[in-house]
Every structure is written in C-alpha cells, then in structure tokens.
Amino acid sequence: MTNTGRKTGLALERREAVSPPRLKRLLAIGRLSILIALTVLFLLPNRIGAQEANEYEVKAAFLYNFARFVEWPDNVSPDPNGPLIIGILGRDPFGGEIDRAIEGKTVNGRRLVIKRFSSLEAYEQCHILFVSSSERGNLPRILAAVRTRSVLTVSETDRFAQIGGIINFITIENRIRFEINQAAAARVGLKISSKLLSLGRVVRT
Amino acid sequence: MAFFDSLENSSHPILGEKLARLLSIAFARRSQSARIGMVLIAAIISSSAGAAIAQDKADSGQKPSGVADLSLEQLMNVNIYTASKRWQKIVEAPASVSIVTADEIQKYGYRTLAEILRSMRGISIGYDRNYSYIGVRGVSRPGDYNTRVLLLVDGHRLNDNVLDQAFLGTEFPIDVDLIERVEFIRGPSSSLYGGSAFFGVINVITKRGRGDEGVTASFEAGSFGTYKGRVSYGADFKNGLEMLVSASFYDSHGQRLFYREFDAPETNNGFADNSDYDRSHSFLANLSYRDFRLQAVYSSREKGIPTGSFGTVFNDPRTQTVDAKAYLDLGYQHTFSNTLDVTGRLFYDRSDFDGDYVADYAGTGTPPFVENKVFSRGRVGGLELNASKSAGKHRVTTGVEYRNNLRQDQGDYDAAPYFSYLDDRRSSKIWALYIQDEFRITEKLIVNAGLRYDHYSTFGGTANPRVALIYKPDEHGSLKLLYGQAFRAPNDFEMFFQAGDFSKSNPLLQPETIKTTELIFERYSKHFRFSVSGFYSHINGLISQRIDPADGRAQFSNVDNVISKGVETTIEGKLTNGIEGRFAYTLQDARNEQTGDSLSNSPTNLAKMSLSIPLANRKFFASFQGLYAGERRTLASNNLPGFFVSNATLLSKSLFKNFDISASVYNLFNVRYAAPGGQEHRQDSIQQDGRSYRLKLTYTFNRGQ
Numbered sequence: 001m002t003n004t005g006r007k008t009g010l011a012l013e014r015r016e017a018v019s020p021p022r023l024k025r026l027l028a029i030g031r032l033s034i035l036i037a038l039t040v041l042f043l044l045p046n047r048i049g050a051q052e053a054n055e056y057e058v059k060a061a062f063l064y065n066f067a068r069f070v071e072w073p074d075n076v077s078p079d080p081n082g083p084l085i086i087g088i089l090g091r092d093p094f095g096g097e098i099d100r101a102i103e104g105k106t107v108n109g110r111r112l113v114i115k116r117f118s119s120l121e122a123y124e125q126c127h128i129l130f131v132s133s134s135e136r137g138n139l140p141r142i143l144a145a146v147r148t149r150s151v152l153t154v155s156e157t158d159r160f161a162q163i164g165g166i167i168n169f170i171t172i173e174n175r176i177r178f179e180i181n182q183a184a185a186a187r188v189g190l191k192i193s194s195k196l197l198s199l200g201r202v203v204r205t
Numbered sequence: 206m207a208f209f210d211s212l213e214n215s216s217h218p219i220l221g222e223k224l225a226r227l228l229s230i231a232f233a234r235r236s237q238s239a240r241i242g243m244v245l246i247a248a249i250i251s252s253s254a255g256a257a258i259a260q261d262k263a264d265s266g267q268k269p270s271g272v273a274d275l276s277l278e279q280l281m282n283v284n285i286y287t288a289s290k291r292w293q294k295i296v297e298a299p300a301s302v303s304i305v306t307a308d309e310i311q312k313y314g315y316r317t318l319a320e321i322l323r324s325m326r327g328i329s330i331g332y333d334r335n336y337s338y339i340g341v342r343g344v345s346r347p348g349d350y351n352t353r354v355l356l357l358v359d360g361h362r363l364n365d366n367v368l369d370q371a372f373l374g375t376e377f378p379i380d381v382d383l384i385e386r387v388e389f390i391r392g393p394s395s396s397l398y399g400g401s402a403f404f405g406v407i408n409v410i411t412k413r414g415r416g417d418e419g420v421t422a423s424f425e426a427g428s429f430g431t432y433k434g435r436v437s438y439g440a441d442f443k444n445g446l447e448m449l450v451s452a453s454f455y456d457s458h459g460q461r462l463f464y465r466e467f468d469a470p471e472t473n474n475g476f477a478d479n480s481d482y483d484r485s486h487s488f489l490a491n492l493s494y495r496d497f498r499l500q501a502v503y504s505s506r507e508k509g510i511p512t513g514s515f516g517t518v519f520n521d522p523r524t525q526t527v528d529a530k531a532y533l534d535l536g537y538q539h540t541f542s543n544t545l546d547v548t549g550r551l552f553y554d555r556s557d558f559d560g561d562y563v564a565d566y567a568g569t570g571t572p573p574f575v576e577n578k579v580f581s582r583g584r585v586g587g588l589e590l591n592a593s594k595s596a597g598k599h600r601v602t603t604g605v606e607y608r609n610n611l612r613q614d615q616g617d618y619d620a621a622p623y624f625s626y627l628d629d630r631r632s633s634k635i636w637a638l639y640i641q642d643e644f645r646i647t648e649k650l651i652v653n654a655g656l657r658y659d660h661y662s663t664f665g666g667t668a669n670p671r672v673a674l675i676y677k678p679d680e681h682g683s684l685k686l687l688y689g690q691a692f693r694a695p696n697d698f699e700m701f702f703q704a705g706d707f708s709k710s711n712p713l714l715q716p717e718t719i720k721t722t723e724l725i726f727e728r729y730s731k732h733f734r735f736s737v738s739g740f741y742s743h744i745n746g747l748i749s750q751r752i753d754p755a756d757g758r759a760q761f762s763n764v765d766n767v768i769s770k771g772v773e774t775t776i777e778g779k780l781t782n783g784i785e786g787r788f789a790y791t792l793q794d795a796r797n798e799q800t801g802d803s804l805s806n807s808p809t810n811l812a813k814m815s816l817s818i819p820l821a822n823r824k825f826f827a828s829f830q831g832l833y834a835g836e837r838r839t840l841a842s843n844n845l846p847g848f849f850v851s852n853a854t855l856l857s858k859s860l861f862k863n864f865d866i867s868a869s870v871y872n873l874f875n876v877r878y879a880a881p882g883g884q885e886h887r888q889d890s891i892q893q894d895g896r897s898y899r900l901k902l903t904y905t906f907n908r909g910q
Binding site for chain 2: 031053054055057058060061062064065069100101102103105137158159171172173174175176177195196199201202203204
C-alpha cells in the first residue's frame, strides 16, 4: 500500500547551484567555444552540396530511359523511323520536366515526341503511355482499352503493375524505384531489356 | 495564393529578422544562455533565409541539365525531395497534422518517441524519471499516464487495457531507428478510433524491410553510462515477401540526483545514487506477403525510481517499475476493382506492469523496510473490419471493432510479511460501429462527416460525431473548419483500484468528453509550407482524483470542466540543396471552467524551431533544434519559469563507406529547467536533464543493392 495521492505541498525555492568562480569561468569559456564552433558550423555551408532533384525531373529521365531499354514490335507505327511517342493521360504532373528531359534526344535515331490526352476518348496510338494518378478511378477501363496494343503503360499509382499495368513508379527512401509486370509486357509483344528488369522489381499477378 | 507567394519569394529575410526580434522580446529576462541561443538562432534563420532566396533564384534561372543525362543506374541513386508530397497530405487531411520522418529522426538525433513528439507544434513533454508525460493543448493533468492521447503503431492500439497508458519514453516498445514516420493528428478523433482519441492520435509507422535490405548493426553510447545496441535484418524478396526483424537493448546507469526535499542525513543528504537506472530490450518483426501483414512486438523496460515518489524510501534502488508489452497483429488489405477497399485486423496483446515500492511503514528511517508490490495484468484480443467504397462524389468508409478484455487485473500487496490490499480480477468487452462519408460537393469543397458508437460493458454506450468542411481554392492550400467530439473511458485503475485507508474505487465513473471546434488555414508551395489555426475545446466531466471529506480517502470522479483554446502557426521550408527548417509557435490557455483558474502544468507559450544544413557536399548534416516553453504553474501553485532548450546533432552518412555516424549534444547550454511534479511526488517540481552527449554508429552490411 503506497500512499497515492498524498501531497506534502511544500513551497519550494529553485535551488541555485553555487560553483566556485573558477569553475564558473571555465564553464563560460566552454559555453563560448561551443557557441563559436556551432556558429562556424552553421554559417559554413556556402558550399552547397549536390542537388536533390525534383521527383518529376527524375521520373521524366526514367521515361526517356524506358524508351531506350524497351523494344517495340515493328508494326506499332507505320514509319519505323518516325518519332517515338510518349503520351500523358490525365493531369500532367511533370510541369514541363518531360519536355526538357527529351529535348534534343533520340533513341536509335528516332526523335521523341510528347502528346497529352485529357481523357481516354482523346487517346491516340503511342509507344509509352504515362497514366497520371488523376485517372486512378478509371484504371480498369484504361488498361482494358490498351490491352491489345503494344503500349508501354507507366504510372505512379498504388498496385498499378499488379492490376495489369506494365511499369509503376514507387518511392522508397526518397529514391525512385519501379515495379515491372513482365507478363503484361510480353502479352503485347514488348521486349524489356534485362538491364531494366534487373533494376526494377518484377511483380507477378 | 498571393499571400503565400509573397512569403516565399520576397519577405523571407524580413521574416527572419522579425522572427528574431519577436523571439528576443519573448525571451527577454531569460537566462544568459537562452539569450545566446536566441542570437544564434536569429543568425541561423537570417543566413538560411539568404541561402533560401539564392537557391530559389538559382532554381528559377537556368538549370544545369543534370538529371536528364544520367544513366539508369545513376537515376536509381538520385534523392528526390518529398516535402511537397508530405505537405499535400497535411493540407488535405481533415485535421491539423504534424509529421516527423525517419530522416528527421536521424538528423536531429531523437532518442525516444517523446523527443520526436516534443519537436511538434503545441506539444510539451515532462519526465518524472519514471515515465514521460505528454501535454497537448495546454492540458497535462497530474497522475494522467497519457490516457488522453491514442497511441497507434501501424494502426494497432498501444494504450493498455488497465490504465490506458501510452508509452512515450524509453518504455515505448519500438526502437526509434525502426520508425518510418510519426504522425500526430490533433483534435478529437473518437468518430474513427473510439476511446482515448481525445486530444489527438499518435500514429507510428514502422519500417517494413524494403529500403533496409540486409543486416544493420547500430551502437550508441551516451552520458550517464548509457548504451544502446540494435541488430536488424531487412529483406524484400522477388516473390513478394517483405520482412524486417530487429532486436534492441538499452542500458543506462543514470544520474546521481539531488533532491532538496530529501536533504537530511537519514536520506543520504538528498542524493539518489544508484536509483536512476533504465534498462530495456525489445524485439520487432514485420512480415508482409501480398495482402497479408503480420507484426510481432515484445519489449520490457525496468526503471529505477530516484524521486522517492509514492512515499517510498528515498535512495533505495529496489524501488522500480517494470513494463512489459507484447502483441501479435495480423492484418489483411485488399483492393477490389479499385473502388472497394477492404481491411481486417486480428490481434492479441499482453501488458504487464510490476511496481516494487520499498516502504517504511514504521517511519523509523531504518531497515527492515517492507517491499510493497503493485501489479497489473492486461490481456486483450480483438478484431477490426473496415470497408471503404467510392461511388460518384462519395467515398464511404464503414467498420466494426470488437475488443475482448480477457484480463484487466490489478493488485497491491506487501511481500514480507505478506499482506494483500487488493486483488482485483476483471474482464470486459467493447464493441463499436462507425461510418464516415467523404463527399466532394465540388472540386473545391469537401465535407467529411463521421460517427462512431462505442459500447463498453462497464459503463454503457457513447456516440461521437465529427464533421470537417474543407475548402480547397487550388492545389496548394486549404481552409478547414472542423467540429468533433471525443471521449475517454474511465480506466480500470480509476474505477476499481483501492488501497487501504488512502484511496477508494468508483465503479460509477462515466467517460469524460471533449467538444472541439477548429479553424485551419494552410498553404504550401514547392519549398515552403505555412499554416495558422485556432482551436476551442470544452471538456466535460474530466476525471480527477479528489479527497472525499467524509472519510479522507482519495477517489476519482467526474468533477472538472475545462475550457482550452489557442492559436498556432507553423512555417517550414525545404530547399533542393538540402537545407530544411521549421518554426512553430503556440499560444494557448486552458482553465477550469468552474473556478476560472488556469490549469497547472499548462504553458501559455510554446515555440519549436529546427534547422538542418548539409555541409561539405552532403558529407555532413548539421542540425539544430530549439524548444521553448513558457511559465507553468505547479500543483503547489508555484510558478516554474519558462525555458529554452537546444539540441544539436552532426550526422554523416557517407564519411566512411556503409557507416552512419552521428554525434549529438542535448541541452547544449545546460539550461536548468523543471517539470511540475505529480501528486505522488514530494518534489513540487522535478529537474529535467542538463547537458548530455551521444555518439552513434550504424553499420549496414550490403548497402547499395
């Protein structure tokens, strides 16, 4: 039985530690040196370190690389030397990053072109289709619509690769990673290079 | 938008200056070291503001075409800044939310969940050298073991079923290194979570294995003979199995403490020599496979009590508490056709408390003393089912919860000569139903309304609603109006604990209730976030311990009504060069409605600031944290002065390959400050830690895969 609730209620003065003057001086010096060291430390970083990148700058660069490491069947576009088309379906999260990423770049001598579609109805044939997360609610319909075409579908929506999409961006520890549904790619005749497969996380459905 | 643009682009240096001036006024007449701290912070804010402007200019100008030309392998290693994503989440949430991530835990050198929470706006933390206590919205009642916040680990309730206690200090069962992030959701949330979600919900999200592949070993050493070690194994198999298994130990000898209340020859002249020890070990396993998830947790902590609380013999190291917690949680989550989400959870928890209190009943001050033992045994099993479906402009979530409190036992006895004061064995049941609808009236206007009914076999039923009106003029901001009710059920300790002539039970206790209205304005841009909010809460029937004049025994009853109100603001920024910082300020007032007196342990002013800067090409991160709490009243109506405490951590993640090294100094300027003592203490206030150090090394075996 311990006396829970008993309160002595002593009015207490704050105890002031009394140190000899020398110790006080030493403490003051110690405190000052910490202060100086810290100030120096905090004011140093005029040398700004390597840049962290904008998420969509990185994702745009990935899209360009997907174009390099995926092989489309010959029958996709009428002109085998025509441009490789990257479509963006729904709200464009790249804000111009994708246009900058492909500027002046070619893949096997082919130019890259960006097309934007506000809805599935406006969709035209492309090589890569980035499905914006704004289309989350329409995913089954979108995937059904491109099911028979050789389109590399890419998104950043939870479980996209599991429900039939081909590549899905995920963020792990502040870095961009991607899941690949190889079976879905093979179904529409896309060949994904082993390099891409080894860097991605292969999912099975 | 115009308002926020100006904040981001032009007024930042002025802001820094103003901030510094404001702060120097706020901290005037404080100790010299606090003033030095303020000058330092002002310097930091101004310099970082300058850097921020420079950086923003650099951003808008020509950008070196870097990322687009990187190889696939290089791209895999580019860090992206995720601040704006996090801010989007905060702005859209139907509540006022704070988030601390693993990255911040590492950079700022947080050692416990209490330290993580303490960095958040409006939260105060006190430590009585036994447990850590949280104060939210100006309320931190003596003898309240954090029962008015709900603590969740990955959605699993941690408050036990005897005392409803939330463990926040070294007693928290999860090693902070294994935390992915901590979210604090302010305001009443009983409409979704039921009991204890009174002032807010702390949701701790643990790491899963992905991103932490391989074996990691961590060791740290700190002041007062403190050592901590951890070994973890993480894996993310191609077949979809993901796992994290980790074991930790912690051992702190503790401090030699002086308490003038015990300054007498028979009580070692007020010195507690070997009674501040703190030892724990813990184990965590997270397994997930496809739609299933299994979490297993075990932890035990023993803490010596150096304060002579509860009238125990001072400076006797046998006086201690042991808290052991273990649980299994099996979860299932499946998305059907992208519009229907189903989740389920099955769990079993055990919580054991054993307190040894060395008592001197004879009052002679000489041995033999009697070892008095208090214990509680909590066992609870239960399940939760939840379904959520989108249909047009609505998203409806509905669920059921059932908890079977198989054991809610507590006891109190003397070991030798044996005498039992209390041997109370109980069990009870709780079931609940809830429904919530998110109605997107237009693109810009969302109504989020919810209601939950809880039925307790002890006191009956309670229904708690919540409504949020969210106006989003654009992608980058929101204005939210919230109203919610919540309850805290009387716990078994308050209802049934009684010990001899001192205290008696009260089985007729009813839940205490809170009604809160909040208004929140938030904006964010690429690099900055700003928020300002106000709250008004009315608490009814707060359970407090009173002495019954009829027999002089202490008893819990629904006596107090409290009004708590306040305004808060946050400014935070994260730049692409890695500089990040935050400033938050809270002005609050909590007072007893009947007497008009402000509550004890309720600081009117709270300020938090933090700044982290990368140095030498990101080889190092220097991080500084400053915490201010204003004057508070103790139980004996003394005023404890406000204090400014600062912490600094230097972290390197790449100085040596595979090593993370960090060095921290806590309470940099060795500021003396104290927290009010509870009724169980003879001390009216309890001195908090002075300056201390920590060195931490973490080695990862196969990083870079």
